[in-house]
Amino acid sequence: xxxxxxxxxxxxxxxxxxxxxxxxxxxxxxxxxxxxxxxxxxxxxxxxxxxxxxxxxxxxxxxxxxxxxxxxxxxxxxxxxxxxxxxxxxxxxxxxxxxxxxxxxxxxxxxxxxx
Amino acid sequence: xxxxxxxxxxxxxxxxxxxxxxxxxxxxxxxxxxxxxxxxxxxxxxxxxxxxxxxxxxxxxxxxxxxxxxxxxxxxxxxxxxxxxxxxxxxxxxxxxxxxxxxxxxxxxxxxxxxx
Numbered sequence: 001x002x003x004x005x006x007x008x009x010x011x012x013x014x015x016x017x018x019x020x021x022x023x024x025x026x027x028x029x030x031x032x033x034x035x036x037x038x039x040x041x042x043x044x045x046x047x048x049x050x051x052x053x054x055x056x057x058x059x060x061x062x063x064x065x066x067x068x069x070x071x072x073x074x075x076x077x078x079x080x081x082x083x084x085x086x087x088x089x090x091x092x093x094x095x096x097x098x099x100x101x102x103x104x105x106x107x108x109x110x111x112x113x114x115x
Numbered sequence: 116x117x118x119x120x121x122x123x124x125x126x127x128x129x130x131x132x133x134x135x136x137x138x139x140x141x142x143x144x145x146x147x148x149x150x151x152x153x154x155x156x157x158x159x160x161x162x163x164x165x166x167x168x169x170x171x172x173x174x175x176x177x178x179x180x181x182x183x184x185x186x187x188x189x190x191x192x193x194x195x196x197x198x199x200x201x202x203x204x205x206x207x208x209x210x211x212x213x214x215x216x217x218x219x220x221x222x223x224x225x226x227x228x229x230x231x
Contacts, residue, residue: 004158031217033218040223041223042205042221042222042223042224043159043205043221044221045218045219048218058218090158090159092159094217101147101164101166102217103149103161103164104149104161104217104219105161106151106158106159106160107158108157108158109156109157109158
């Protein structure tokens, strides 16, 4: 999985509680991403980071925040979890390639259930 | 804006037969195109990508994809399907740009089922 770990791998929580998911990479790549995967929607980008303390919103960022205090770690926080945030969350890194053509590689995912 | 369409939710094929998983895209400028595969309870695995050059791109596990600019398509193909190819396949696109976070837009996925 391209040196990417996610924790926890599974979590069940209750509506209204805060939740933090962690993504860790071993290779110090600049770009990191958080996606959610839902049936019928494919993968949708929540937030991404282009360096320490540099983050930006994706297409489904409402209800989520992120932080990146170290190159290797990218945290996703659900400030007050709702049932609509029940999903599988994937972290990805962007690995530079030839001709400036990066390729994204994905972590193993976190399955989050909000009751 | 950029978008990807995978018109088939599921594709069924017999083992040993050729397979095609369809993808069409919409993006301004020349596209960068990707295929990923996802096995049950796993993350996405990179299969292949198109940047420029030959329209036929070869990737992992015997897969290849054909870029067709006039039809804005990037169909995934394999000459002889295996039962172990059964998985969920995603097509993705991004614009070649100097900024914007190298963001990918994914299709909704196609479930490939290869039967004996």
